[in-house]
Amino acid sequence: MNYLIILLCLLLPCAAVSDTLIFSVFDHNPPKNIESRPLYAAISSALASNGHTMKVIYQPLKRAVTSAANGDVDGVIFLPASLSKSFQSLVLVDYPLATVSFYLFTMNNELGAEKFDCKKVIGLYSGHDDVLKSTPFMAECAATVKPRIVNHPVQLAKMLQAGRLDYLFAPKAVLPHIESKVSSKIYPEKWSRYDLDVFIYLHERNKNLAPHLANSLRMVLQGLNDQ
Numbered sequence: 001m002n003y004l005i006i007l008l009c010l011l012l013p014c015a016a017v018s019d020t021l022i023f024s025v026f027d028h029n030p031p032k033n034i035e036s037r038p039l040y041a042a043i044s045s046a047l048a049s050n051g052h053t054m055k056v057i058y059q060p061l062k063r064a065v066t067s068a069a070n071g072d073v074d075g076v077i078f079l080p081a082s083l084s085k086s087f088q089s090l091v092l093v094d095y096p097l098a099t100v101s102f103y104l105f106t107m108n109n110e111l112g113a114e115k116f117d118c119k120k121v122i123g124l125y126s127g128h129d130d131v132l133k134s135t136p137f138m139a140e141c142a143a144t145v146k147p148r149i150v151n152h153p154v155q156l157a158k159m160l161q162a163g164r165l166d167y168l169f170a171p172k173a174v175l176p177h178i179e180s181k182v183s184s185k186i187y188p189e190k191w192s193r194y195d196l197d198v199f200i201y202l203h204e205r206n207k208n209l210a211p212h213l214a215n216s217l218r219m220v221l222q223g224l225n226d227q
Helices: 002-011 038-048 061-069 081-085 129-133 153-161 172-179 204-225
Strands: 019-025 052-058 075-079 090-106 122-125 148-150 167-171 194-203
Touching: 019 061, 038 052, 038 090, 038 204, 061 075, 061 194, 075 090, 081 090, 081 194, 090 172, 090 204, 122 129, 122 153, 148 153, 153 167, 153 172, 167 172, 194 204
Parallel strands: 019 052, 019 075, 122 148, 122 167
Antiparallel strands: 075 194, 090 167, 090 194
């Protein structure tokens, strides 16, 4: 991956590093080396261009957000823009890192539904309830559906397998990880796809960095997309 870091620094001159920023991250399958994944490497390079190194700590989603909001860490990575409405102490870095596709998943490939039945039981993991409520298919059901919330997607898969849920709601990227923990095939309901841009948030003490980091990310990520 060294070639990627060299490429990123050619695209965006890397300043002398003087400060380490700690970010909380929810990642169902965290890498052993953050530079082994292009998106993490891009964030690291964008921070380096502003004089910072990056350290990440992996936490459950709700704790990752709370740690950043309380100032226990310097920021949090991979969260939607709507989060800024709930946490005044978090500052949005206004350039999207990626687009995440969420789906309702089922173990019954014969349902054949074309829209959500408000009587069905949905499970999701902690921190994604606001995402679920913002989906178009929940517009008629938001007042009546009470999702079952747990702390890890594998728990949801086991509940789905046991018949305690009709659907689980999660990013498609977690599907291989979920299926590796249960014995059944899990199917996305294609009509339920919901795309969501995710961002970096900084604790308010780092607010002056936000516009500079957004610009650096734009240059790095657009450079990667051009490759």
